[in-house]
Amino acid sequence: MEVLLRASVPSLNITTATTNNKTHLTKPRFSNFQLSEGRIDQWGRLQCVYHGWCFDGSGQCKIIPQAPQDGPPVHSNKKACVASYPTVVHHDILWFWPNSDPQYKDILTKEKPPFIPELDDPSFTKLMGNREIPYGYEVLIENLMDPAHVPYAHHGIMQMRQPKEKVDREGGKPLNMTVEKLDKDGFIGKQEGGRAKFMPPSMFYVYFDQGTETKNSSTKQRRLALIFICVPVSPGNSRLIWVFPRNFGLWIDKVVPRWYFHIGQNLILDSDLYLLHLEERKIKEVGNWQKACYVPTKSDAFVVAFRRWLNKYAGGQVDWRGKFTRDLPPTPPREQLLDRYWSHVVNCSSCSxxxxxxxxxxxxxxxxxxxxxxxxxxxxxxxxxxxxxxxxxxxxxxxxxxxxxxxxxxxxxxxxxxxxxxxx
Structure with missing residues (x-):
């Protein structure tokens, strides 16, 4: 990712995927060839697949195969170097600060990615997944913050606790959701059975305490967390990294392969993907989120809080730094929108x-x-x-x-x- 939210709050941004997937962090200053299309050679260097130039982790060119070995060291010329970004592996995810200016060389000593206790606790299971999403960052985060759509958009897929008095077949009901604090660092909220945090610009974290269990004369709190990391990729496109840690039923993940869980998780994403893709275009057509959306109930509290944060602290939208226009791409055929292979399977070690x-x-x-x-x-x-x-x-x-x-x-x-x- 090479874009920042136009925000006054300093914040790390995240890479395209988890650490078990191929990710490159250098960008050539001298050509338009993308080193993200390259490979890692047998010495651990990033190799351009067009001419074979190789670079180390600091962006220094280590070899130009076309240059004679006994000739002048042309590979050491600064024109042969590439930009290198400050990076850190945190919670098994590769994070980077998308600015290669020397002033940010030591930024990771001052700024840290969000810390999630469950992802640092060995007593929790934590299977990750990622997916390319054909709608934007703002719509993606809103969708994940909105439990009211689950009985309808995901009907027959996700099971929810049914209310005592049902008003319809699906079991929709009033949701008492409140925001307790909102500032430049995001917001803290409360919803039925759990608590939530938005840690800008990318992470939404919800946890549910599900009673206690006693084992070997000790009692522990059973907890399930839902963690979503939302990355803006381009107008109308985003990337989702998810992980659902829990400290009970750990044996399940040792028996059931990760790709089997991803089948269900991708089905959930697919079941409202087309709706959200069209929703984003409708909002764009109206020209203003406030005019396009009517949010009268408490179930909309988190979505409203996110929009308030976005408007007050991040300029109301993603700042693409001139890399993209704000136009949305054309809507492709439905089969392409719902494609799983290129949006997930090819980038998932288990599913591939x-x-x-x-x-x-x-x-x-x-x-x-x-x-x-x-x-x-x-x-x-x-x-x-x-x-x-x-x-x-x-x-x-x-x-x-x-x-x-x-x-x-x-x-x-x-x-x-x-x-x-x-x-x-």
Whole structure:
């Protein structure tokens, strides 16, 4: 990320993903080639994939392959260097200050990323995920701060406690949400069953205490937290990093693979993604959030607080520093908006491995099916009993059916899964 909110509050900004994904923090001063398209070579240097120039972590060019080794050290010329940003790994996320000016060289000694106790506590499980989102930072944060939409936008996916008296099938109800403090450092809020914090510009943190449990004569508080980090990428595009730490049921994450959890989490994101993409364009069309949105209930308290913070302390919008116009990109086809592969799978170590393995398994099942039929066809009836022939044909049919099921499973959960609200 190379943009800052136009805010008077000093704040770190975050990189594109968690530390188990490829992230590069240098930017060439001498060309338009993006080093983010590069690779890490065998000596740990960042290599440009166009000419092979290599750079160390401080941005110094270490080698220009086209320059003779016994010639002048042209690689040490400052024109061959690239910008280097102050960085720190915190809570397994790579954070950086998006300004390479020398005055910010030691900024990390003064400014720290937000600290979340649950992410620093080994008694909590904390599986992360990330997703590219086709709507902007402001809409993304508002969506995550708004529990009132859950029974409707995520109907049939997320289970919520039903009210005693239901006014509709989904179980919507009044939500008593209050903001206790709001200043340049964000806000602190209270909602049913939990508390929340907005730590600007990117982090929204909610935690719920779910009673106590006794084990080995000791009592501990059961806690579940929802942590969302929202990164502005460009107008109409953002990036979400999420982690849901809890200190109970730790065995589940040791048994169930991470990619399986991501299937459900991506479905939740998909079920209101198209709605929010269109909402952002409607707000843009009206020209003013206050005019476009009517927020009369207490369930809107956090969203209103965020907009107050944004207007008062951050200039009302993301400051793109001239890198982008404020125009939103055209709306692509629905299948592209809801694409999971390029928005998540390709950047997730767990899901990308699962995707490759399931595709290999699909091919293996098809091969077994074809080979089995081939064996039956090529073998004379006199050389194979009816029982053996039936068994081989059954294996062929089962493998073919399994391969078709697997193909649909991979496409639905790793490529594209639509959500039709009218039939839910």
């Amino acid at each position: 491995v699962a995707y490759k393995c399931l595709n290999v398994l699909e091919v293996v099942l098809q091969v077994v099916s074809v080979v089995s039929i081939g064996i039956v066809a090529a073998t004379k009836q006199s050389l194979m009993s009816t029982a053996a022939r039936t068994a081989i044909v059954s294996v062929a049919v089962l493998c073919f059916v399994a391969s078709r099921f697997l193909a649909q499973f991979v496409n639905k959960y790793f490529r594209y899964h639509d959500y039709d609200h009218a039939f839910k």
